[in-house]
Amino acid sequence: MSPTLPLQTQALSKSYAGRAVVRNVNLQVPPGSLYGLLGPNGAGKTTTLRCLLALSRPTSGACLIDGQDARQPTARRQVAGMIDSPAFYPNLTARENLQVASGLRGASTADHAELLELVRLSDAARRPARTYSLGMKQRLGIAMTLVGNPRSLILDEPQNGLDPQGMEEMRGLLVRLRERGHTVVVSSHLLGEVGRFATHLGVMRGGQLVFQGSLEEFRAGAGERLEVVCDRAQEAEKVLTEAGFTLTRLGDTLHLPPAADQARVARALLAAGLNWQSLTRSGGRLEDRYFALTGVQA
Ligand SMILES: Nc1ncnc2c1ncn2[C@@H]1O[C@H](COP(=O)(O)OP(=O)(O)OP(=O)(O)O)[C@@H](O)[C@H]1O
Numbered sequence: 001m002s003p004t005l006p007l008q009t010q011a012l013s014k015s016y017a018g019r020a021v022v023r024n025v026n027l028q029v030p031p032g033s034l035y036g037l038l039g040p041n042g043a044g045k046t047t048t049l050r051c052l053l054a055l056s057r058p059t060s061g062a063c064l065i066d067g068q069d070a071r072q073p074t075a076r077r078q079v080a081g082m083i084d085s086p087a088f089y090p091n092l093t094a095r096e097n098l099q100v101a102s103g104l105r106g107a108s109t110a111d112h113a114e115l116l117e118l119v120r121l122s123d124a125a126r127r128p129a130r131t132y133s134l135g136m137k138q139r140l141g142i143a144m145t146l147v148g149n150p151r152s153l154i155l156d157e158p159q160n161g162l163d164p165q166g167m168e169e170m171r172g173l174l175v176r177l178r179e180r181g182h183t184v185v186v187s188s189h190l191l192g193e194v195g196r197f198a199t200h201l202g203v204m205r206g207g208q209l210v211f212q213g214s215l216e217e218f219r220a221g222a223g224e225r226l227e228v229v230c231d232r233a234q235e236a237e238k239v240l241t242e243a244g245f246t247l248t249r250l251g252d253t254l255h256l257p258p259a260a261d262q263a264r265v266a267r268a269l270l271a272a273g274l275n276w277q278s279l280t281r282s283g284g285r286l287e288d289r290y291f292a293l294t295g296v297q298a
Pocket residue numbers: 016021039040041042043044045046047048189
């Protein structure tokens with residue numbers, strides 16, 4: 001039997017006023033992974049994460065934490081998260097904030113010094129949190145989620161709004177969290193960034209999970225292909241399909257398998273009186289794969 005996944009959803013769907021914003025999502029987060037949940041704005045990432053944290057109720061399907069329904073109190077103790085902005089008292093110091101969180105959760109205060117070191121706030125731990133930079137506030141928010149030592153962490157866009165240095169510090173922290181033994185899910189719309197630290201990726205588009213696997217699997221799928229950019233792409237799609245090519249169309253771009261004969265594609269388009277802006281072999285880059293999956297530039 002496969003080991004119990006720390007976080008998973010089973011056919012998760014969520015609708016608001018009859019509009020499905022998450023559709024049949026089967027998220028499978030392996031133990032000890034640093035899982036990047038990617039997708040353009042509105043893809044349904046936050047909604048999925050809110051359901052996992054039992055902040056939102058699924059319309060259908062289930063969310064499981066260590067194999068238990070996410071709404072069970074024992075399951076909720078195994079996961080903590082930061083959705084939107086970090087939650088802390090601005091007039092209290094980092095140390096005092098951790099004390100409050102420990103009091104509320106009945107958790108030990110013994111590890112506070114270690115937590116502050118982990119999030120690199122030891123030096124700032126004695127001044128009020130309102131004086132912190134955005135990056136420091138985010139890191140304090142993460143330290144707060146660690147009180148009670150949950151197995152898994154869910155962080156919604158923790159790098160949002162950070163400057164390059166703040167991004168780098170956050171990246172370092174995410175890696176340290178994984179090394180500390182946590183399973184971490186991080187949502188983002190920045191593939192370039194997440195591709196630097198994630199072990200696994202999930203990609204959402206229009207409420208659906210359109211890719212899930214290890215970073216290596218994602219990379220392997222970023223294969224080469226023949227790409228045709230054309231103003232009358234819809235007509236070109238029809239012409240090339242009738243000529244026996246298999247292809248997908250995203251806006252004005254057509255993707256054909258790498259083995260497709262470039263000269264034969266050109267002849268078929270010319271014969272139909274269609275011009276193209278470019279007809280090139282491309283691919284092999286993570287950004288191209290992301291674009292092919294989501295229709296959005298990374
Ligand atoms: N409480 C709500 N009521 C109605 N619609 C909602 C609600 N919450 C989210 N939505 C809609 O659900 C869709 C998915 O939103 P969600 O926040 O999950 O996407 P996202 O992938 O996290 O995007 P972003 O990167 O912009 O946060 C959006 O169209 C959003 O407007």
